Amino acid sequence: MKRSVISFHYLLTDKSGQTLDTSRGGEPLVFLEGSGQIIEGLESAIVNKPTGHRERVQVPFLKAYGAYDDQLISKAPRNKFPGGDIKVGEMYRVGGPEGFQIVTVVEVTDTDVTVDGNHPLAGKDLTFDIEIVEVREATNDEIMHGHVHGAGGHQH
């Protein structure tokens, strides 16, 4: 099966219309079709669309970053964190039973730090305004490696 490398611009907003992220003003996002590099609900809307195509794509949270899980909130002693100020909203990479995980600080006291292991976009229905910038056929090397080479991808 032929697979494509697709470059696209996006503007990501939440339900209230607030902008969460965008590629506008920078390089477009590039991905290899079928590599799991972008969320399922977005990829299915983007593949097989021509260059120049614009669309508003609504992605329910289950097809984006999953449901919000209260179990992923945990408290750890402050001395487990690097010295200095720890601020609410900061993100840390922590080791756990299932490898490394990114957590967001949600509360800091004199003795403890409470962190949230959910993806920042978990539980959110997302709206992407997308524009396809370029579509090309993936090379055999890219398919074998499972990622994009060249501009916006791996340089090797």
Ligand code: ZN
């Ligand atoms: Zn490679």
